[in-house]
Amino acid sequence: MRHGRTFLIGVLSGLAYMLASPSALPQAPQGAEGVSGQQAFNNACRTCHIMREGDNRLGPNLHKIIGRKAGSLPDYGFSSAMKEAGFVWDEEKLDRFIANPDEVVPGNSMKPYGGLSSSEDRKKIIAFLAQSR
Template identity: 40%
Template sequence: MFLRRLPLLAAAALLLGPIVGPRPAFAGDPSAGKDVFRSECSECHSLREGRNKKGPSLFGIVGRHAGSLPDYRYTDALKQAGWTWTPQKLQWYLSQPARQANPGTRMKYDGLDDAEQRDDLISFLGTLH
């Protein structure tokens, strides 16, 4: 009996989304993204909640409103950006120099040219919650 209902359950899961746990943040490989984080981001950003470095903690970045951590001093440019860090926004932001994406920012980052590495990084960041 259960096996006959399985297609119905699968269809419901597709329509409703996952019942347990979040979806991956992006189509990349989170374990490869951890390596990208180490080489591209870790000098200025922490992964620990509440631990800021030169830049704010990236813990919980996916889905967070830009410039919203209460214990970090953001530039007006980022506080007024008005966006949420979705996987798509992170993909756009990281694909170019930070000062081009958000004029007035203090962030000195030239961007990440490799789209696969961006996917991996964003997927990894999506696991931090």
């Protein structure tokens, strides 16, 4: 009887260890495939930006950004570089800017954000932004 109890305790301890280990739990998909556009936006942009019209944070709101002239949103204090950028935001320009803001608008005020290297996440963010056109 004593050996049976010891064996049962060992089995239950092993089972408890397996259930507590991260590899035994269902894992969220890794990489861009398991992330929605809104999740990608939240992960990379939401600290400074919001999608709600008329509501700025540290960065300007991005509601209807596609088709908007860079640096033109009223009631936001853009850097001189962004005000003078002289282009209208489209998907291609957003992709380049999200990847490397300094390459598209040198002197912008996006510091410390240095860019998003995942092209899949950038595509998802841009598709999410495009929903507000």
